[in-house]
Amino acid sequence: MDLELNGRTALVTGASRGIGRAIALRLAREGARVVLCSRSEDVLRQLASEIETLGGGAIAAPCDVTDPDAPVRVLDQVTSSAWQVDILVNNAGLAEPKKLLRTTDADWEAGLALNLLSAVRFTRVFVPPMIERKWGRVINVSSTTAKLADPYYPIYGAAKAALISFSKTVAVSFAADGVSCNSILPGITRTELVEENIARAMKATGATAEEVMARTLRKAPIPAGRIGEPEEIADAVAFLASARADWITGVSLPVDGGTIPVAG
Numbered sequence: 031m032d033l034e035l036n037g038r039t040a041l042v043t044g045a046s047r048g049i050g051r052a053i054a055l056r057l058a059r060e061g062a063r064v065v066l067c068s069r070s071e072d073v074l075r076q077l078a079s080e081i082e083t084l085g086g087g088a089i090a091a092p093c094d095v096t097d098p099d100a101p102v103r104v105l106d107q108v109t110s111s112a113w114q115v116d117i118l119v120n121n122a123g124l125a126e127p128k129k130l131l132r133t134t135d136a137d138w139e140a141g142l143a144l145n146l147l148s149a150v151r152f153t154r155v156f157v158p159p160m161i162e163r164k165w166g167r168v169i170n171v172s173s174t175t176a177k178l179a180d181p182y183y184p185i186y187g188a189a190k191a192a193l194i195s196f197s198k199t200v201a202v203s204f205a206a207d208g209v210s211c212n213s214i215l216p217g218i219t220r221t222e223l224v225e226e227n228i229a230r231a232m233k234a235t236g237a238t239a240e241e242v243m244a245r246t247l248r249k250a251p252i253p254a255g256r257i258g259e260p261e262e263i264a265d266a267v268a269f270l271a272s273a274r275a276d277w278i279t280g281v282s283l284p285v286d287g288g289t290i291p292v293a294g
Contacts, residue, residue: 033272036061040271041104041115043095043152044122046070048221049171051077052260053119056268058086065089065108065115067100068122089113095122095148096140101155114163117271118156120149121171123190127182138185145189146196153200157209166209167271170197171263174217174286190215194282201280210279212270217286218250219258254287 040057044050046068054064058081066074066088074090081088091107093100108115123145128137149170160166175183176190193213200211218224231242243257266285269275284290 031274033060033268033274035268035272038116038271039063039065039108039113040117040119041065041067041108041152041156042119042121043067043148045077046073048223049216049219049260049263050121052264053121053267054088055081056261056264057117057271058084058088060268060272061086062117062271063087063089063113065091065104065113067091067093067095067104069094095152096143098151101152105155114159115156116160116163116165117167117169118152119169119171119267119271120152122148123171123173123186125173125175125183125186128185129181130184133185141185142189145186146192149193150196157200157204160209161204161207164208166204168197168200168209168211169267169270170194170211170213171267172197172213172215172282174215174284174289176215177284177290197282198280205279210270210275212279212281212283214263214266214270215282215284215286215290216263217252217258217284217289218246219260219263221260224257250289252287252289256287258285258287
């Protein structure tokens with residue numbers, strides 16, 4: 031299937047690893063040029079070089095997405111390269127475990143700044159040019175935690191739920207201008223952070239990786255019987271970014287092996 035992304039330009043936040051890296055590579059393989067954003071400048075430059083080796087185009091645009099001025103600085107860098115962003119993927123985020131009654135105002139402010147406000151700010155800066163061109167895509171990476179409350183992640187869950195609501199507002203606001211906005215809800219995915227957690231559990235318990243995963247799946251069952259891979263999230267993002275998804279907007283798409291339909 032031709033996704034018609036050749037010649038398009040995508041900006042991906044949180045692109046240095048995990049789901050963001052997989053999204054950047056997937057879009058590049060479909061012919062899109064990619065603007066790579068995260069705080070890890072060296073990693074971004076390596077990824078940009080990898081994309082160029084594949085025959086694609088990439089710009090490393092290191093920034094802290096929680097900085098209110100970051101989107102404008104990235105836009106200036108993109109403009110100076112004579113590129114224009116057609117697809118915005120707000121992927122930056124982090125889930126830090128802390129039970130509700132232990133959280134502070136500072137925790138909430140930091141969590142909302144990263145997991146919600148960064149997407150709001152990048153959208154405000156990069157959507158107006160899309161409106162002028164009458165074509166654009168905004169894809170926000172939320173989480174199944176937005177739908178399935180987890181007592182260890184109250185801030186992350188609240189922020190990702192708000193991100194879904196924000197996505198729907200963007201969708202209805204700009205659908206007539208040719209700009210769609212959808213959210214993706216990944217389930218547990220084999221990112222570097224998950225691998226690190228598995229390694230810690232192995233060290234603490236003496237269990238094998240397979241035993242750790244079996245215990246995890248008993249506590250949080252996934253009908254598919256396994257956790258997801260970053261590339262599976264990236265495939266969904268690529269489709270929603272494509273010309274094949276012209277009439278899809280305002281959707282919250284779980285990519286979770288069936289977790290949400292079964293659990294609630």
